[in-house]
Amino acid sequence: MSPPAAHFGQNEPVTGNKGDQFRPSTDELLGHNENFVTRFADQGLSAAPGRRLAVVACMDSRMDVGQILGLAHGDAHIIRNAGGVVTDDVVRSLVLSQRLLGTREIVLIHHTDCGLQKVDESAFYAELALETGLQPRWPLEAFRDPYDSVRLSIVRLLDSPFIKHKDHIRGFVYDVGSGRLNEVSADPGHA
Numbered sequence: 001m002s003p004p005a006a007h008f009g010q011n012e013p014v015t016g017n018k019g020d021q022f023r024p025s026t027d028e029l030l031g032h033n034e035n036f037v038t039r040f041a042d043q044g045l046s047a048a049p050g051r052r053l054a055v056v057a058c059m060d061s062r063m064d065v066g067q068i069l070g071l072a073h074g075d076a077h078i079i080r081n082a083g084g085v086v087t088d089d090v091v092r093s094l095v096l097s098q099r100l101l102g103t104r105e106i107v108l109i110h111h112t113d114c115g116l117q118k119v120d121e122s123a124f125y126a127e128l129a130l131e132t133g134l135q136p137r138w139p140l141e142a143f144r145d146p147y148d149s150v151r152l153s154i155v156r157l158l159d160s161p162f163i164k165h166k167d168h169i170r171g172f173v174y175d176v177g178s179g180r181l182n183e184v185s186a187d188p189g190h191a
């Protein structure tokens with residue numbers, strides 16, 4: 001059976017498996033974990049983030065949020081999904097982050113060349129319906145401009161009655177070509 005038409009990026013994976021040659025990685029990863037355990041030194045870390053910071057970011061595999069921001073283990077909550085979009089489930093995590101674990105600052109990170117910029121939303125839904133007979137309960141949250149998607153996510157945070165701390169919310173677009181974070185202004189007329 002041939003795979004469904006890809007509506008996400010058309011690029012082949014740069015590393016790892018391709019197509020029929022796919023082999024799962026979990027056994028190899030467990031070997032890496034054995035090495036990790038031998039040098040593990042985080043026993044004393046608190047579950048409450050030390051910087052009282054929560055980061056909401058796209059799941060894109062090119063982005064290592066800890067490296068991008070210079071975060072240490074225990075510094076921040078990192079909440080990730082496709083697009084880094086503020087969905088109800090992200091709000092759920094942020095509410096717990098703020099109310100139970102003391103965070104007071106939110107950083108949003110979307111990025112250039114995001115898969116969600118390339119999705120034909122109606123074709124995606126039609127394909128799912130054809131294969132499953134169902135429409136998903138969740139919106140796909142596709143977008144064209146990552147700066148606009150950051151602005152929309154900021155608005156959702158500001159509009160949410162459940163988000164308690166809104167004084168320190170900033171949004172950025174990560175440039176996958178340079179590694180730079182470009183801040184998104186609240187004004188749609190500017191980047």
Ligand SMILES: [Zn+2]
Pocket residue numbers: 058059060082083084111113114115116
């Ligand atoms: Zn993305």
